[in-house]
Amino acid sequence: MIELQGVRKVYGRSVAVDRIDLTIGAGEMVGLIGHNGAGKSTVLKMLAGQLLPTEGTVRVGGIDVREDPAGARRKLGYVPEEPALYDYLTAREFLELVVAVRGGGDIEAALEMTGLGADADRLIREYSQGMRRKTALAAAVVSRPPVIVLDEALNGLDPPSAARVKAALRQLCDDGATVLLSTHILETVERVAGRVVMLAHGRVVADEQTADLGAEGLERMFLQRIAETAAG
Amino acid sequence: MxxxxxxxxxxxxxxxxxxxxxxxxxxxxxxxxxxxxxxxxxxxxxxxxxxxxxxxxxxxxxxxxxxxxxxxxxxxxxxxxxxxxxxxxxxxxxxxxxxxxxxxxxxxxxxxxxxxxxxxxxxxxxxxxxxxxxxxxxxxxxxxxxxxxxxxxxxxxxxxxxxxxxxxxxxxxxxxxxxxxxxxxxxxxxxxxxxxxxxxxxxxxxxxxxxxxxxxxxxxxxxxxxxxxxxxxxxxxxxxxxxxxxxxxxxxxxxxxxxxxxxEDPEDARAVYLEWSVRLAPAPLRLALRKELRHLWRSHRGWVTASWGLALLAGIAGWSSASDGIGRFAQVGATALAAFGYVGVRLGAGDPPWLDTFLPLRGRIPARALAVFSAMQVVVAVGTATLLVRQGSEAFGVFARLELLAVTLAAVAAWAGDALRARGGLVYLPAALLLWAIGGVA
Known part of the structure; x- marks a missing residue:
């Protein structure tokens, strides 16, 4: 479960996130969308404990990230936009490290989910950008954390891998995990997420079930809300 | 384990x-x-x-x-x-x-x-x-x-x-x-x-x-x-x-x-070692000089860090009041400059063949020479400073000689790298040896 209550993040005079209230329950997959600079990455970094809110409370799996950052991290699998990995380990060795620090996990299942199995014993430095992203994804889900946060994590994946990852995320949700997926690709959100949250200028400007968006879909809603925000 | x-x-x-x-x-x-x-x-x-x-x-x-x-x-x-x-x-x-x-x-x-x-x-x-x-x-x-x-x-x-x-x-x-x-x-x-x-x-x-x-x-x-x-x-x-x-x-x-x-200003974030010196350069050379300094730092950083090590060596050589201290410093300083100058050839050798066609830059050779000369200054400055402390004003003579050598080496390297690309070393190395003998040892 993810909870943001009255969360505000200010850098100097600039307000990156402006009093957001958002709750995402167990078993939900939510797409987080917004234009560049809308505050998406700031929200994700606060969930991952890489930034602290200026005001408000951020909870991951029921744990306050400010009060107990280590505990919150145990509940969270996070794929940053530009994942950092150890280039001189193989994907399997890297996952062994992650499993050891997280206290357990299924490496073969994570490799299977991301389609990395055949390349798992090659050094990460030899990987393409897409394979690096798959490794980061595998590391985020290997120990089956209750909350999974993905920042543009499906970018750069070939279509079969992307399809496999989407199916696996759906399965994780069905098993009770909370998934927050930030992306610029609206089609991805429309297809895999049950709910979509849109940010603009640090505020939530839309929070809808994707099933309610109708035939005109997410793109129209996105453009309409952007225009409304710019006008108002 | x-x-x-x-x-x-x-x-x-x-x-x-x-x-x-x-x-x-x-x-x-x-x-x-x-x-x-x-x-x-x-x-x-x-x-x-x-x-x-x-x-x-x-x-x-x-x-x-x-x-x-x-x-x-x-x-x-x-x-x-x-x-x-x-x-x-x-x-x-x-x-x-x-x-x-x-x-x-x-x-x-x-x-x-x-x-x-x-x-x-x-x-x-x-x-x-x-x-x-x-x-x-x-x-x-x-x-x-x-x-x-x-x-x-x-x-x-x-x-x-x-x-x-x-x-x-x-x-x-x-x-x-x-x-x-x-x-x-x-x-x-x-x-x-x-x-x-x-x-x-x-x-x-x-x-x-x-x-x-x-x-x-x-x-x-x-x-x-x-x-x-x-x-x-x-x-x-x-x-x-x-x-x-x-x-x-x-x-x-x-x-x-x-x-x-x-x-942070986004342009400041991109600035590299010695880039501040661009504003001191003649206006027609500034664009090319900025490009050369960024190329030097981003593609040949090992050479730049090596120049700091060479500066340390020159400084140690200069830190002597012995009668042969000046000669020893001149030898070490000239060797360091001759060795470092080769990066001027490497800068030219790394330019893609289509560069002149698609991105013609005025003053590329002088700008490259200036970039190499600027990077050499750490060797000359550190060495001369220590020599000045230990030997007094006699250091100025060696300083002038090393600066002349640095200018010449940088110019030869920039020209050789631009004209002959990777084969520029065949011209630069014998020329540097000759200049080293004249400027550093004689």
Missing amino acids: GTNPYRLADRRQRLARGRLEGPLPRLARAAPLVGAVAAVWLSGGLYTTLLAGGPTAWAAGFTGLVARIGLVVGALLALTTYDALVRGPDRGVLDIHPLLPGPWLAARVEGLVRDRLPWLLVAAVFLVPVLPNTKAFGLGAIVLLGAWVAGLGAGLGVNLAAPGLATRPALAGLFDAIRGPNPRMQAALLYAPGVALALSGTATVAAAWGAGRLLLGDPVGALGLAAPFVVGALGVVLAVRSAPAMAGIGAVLGEIEAAWAQA
Whole structure:
């Protein structure tokens, strides 16, 4: 479960996130969308404990990230936009490290989910950008954390891998995990997420079930809300 | 071995890197030792000056010598420990996962000891002139070991404890007084390297003083000699107690980086070494010079860092009042310039063949020569400055000669690289040898 209550993040005079209230329950997959600079990455970094809110409370799996950052991290699998990995380990060795620090996990299942199995014993430095992203994804889900946060994590994946990852995320949700997926690709959100949250200028400007968006879909809603925000 | 996952990951990475890198990088790691031997040879005059006189003067000179070497060792340990613990490449990888504080700290300490132990050997080379006096050599070795231990221990303890100390109400007043616009935890991290440096430095000076007293037969000196080991041990204890706090360090550093990102001009973020000099260049050359400086820094950074090492060598060569000191400095300085000048050829060799067609830049050759000449200045400046201190105004003659040599070498290299690309070396190397003989030795 993810909870943001009255969360505000200010850098100097600039307000990156402006009093957001958002709750995402167990078993939900939510797409987080917004234009560049809308505050998406700031929200994700606060969930991952890489930034602290200026005001408000951020909870991951029921744990306050400010009060107990280590505990919150145990509940969270996070794929940053530009994942950092150890280039001189193989994907399997890297996952062994992650499993050891997280206290357990299924490496073969994570490799299977991301389609990395055949390349798992090659050094990460030899990987393409897409394979690096798959490794980061595998590391985020290997120990089956209750909350999974993905920042543009499906970018750069070939279509079969992307399809496999989407199916696996759906399965994780069905098993009770909370998934927050930030992306610029609206089609991805429309297809895999049950709910979509849109940010603009640090505020939530839309929070809808994707099933309610109708035939005109997410793109129209996105453009309409952007225009409304710019006008108002 | 198998129970500590961080240690296992480190070991696997080290083995993989060793397999892929081959023998050359391993040989390159011996460069500091070779450099130290060269520096000791070149700076013979320094040692004889410090160690001249009767037993009391000798002990004072010895104290000064081991204090200086120990301070460098301790400072290197204290400062690089901050990098390894707080700002190292591990941070991005491990920050998003839970932290096992004990195993993490043990693996980091083991890595630091393994990587930094050769520095102790390098430092010990500087004690070679004292070797005939075995007691002094032994005491000097203990001081250097102490400086190494104090630097490591203070670096570990202070850097790991800093964010936690900043949250203590009793210290709130102190942090508020020094933090400026930064939150307390950020201020603590910003000041931590300085505190570690001060602690290791103070302990090292105490140890050097103690070694001097012991040489004169005063047993009180043993207390001073023990100081850095006490600092090191306390630092390790503090580090063990503070390691769990590292789980929250990512947020503190994230805040610092976010604040910088707000304050920084995007163009400043792209600026490279020596780029400030562009505004001093003639207007028609500025665009090309900026491109050459960025190319030099981004594609040939190893050459730039090597120039700093060459500057250190030139500085050591210049630090002599011996009668042949000027000639020796001229030789070393000219050799360094001739060697570094080759990067001008490399800059041209790396240009793609289509560059002239799609991105014609006016003044490319003079701009490249100017970029190489600018990077050479660190060698000339450091060497001349030390020579000026030791030999007085006679340094100006050598300075003028080296500057002339630098201009000529940079121009030849820029032209050869542009006209002949990779084969430019066939012109540059014989030309540099000739110019070196004329400018540096004759």
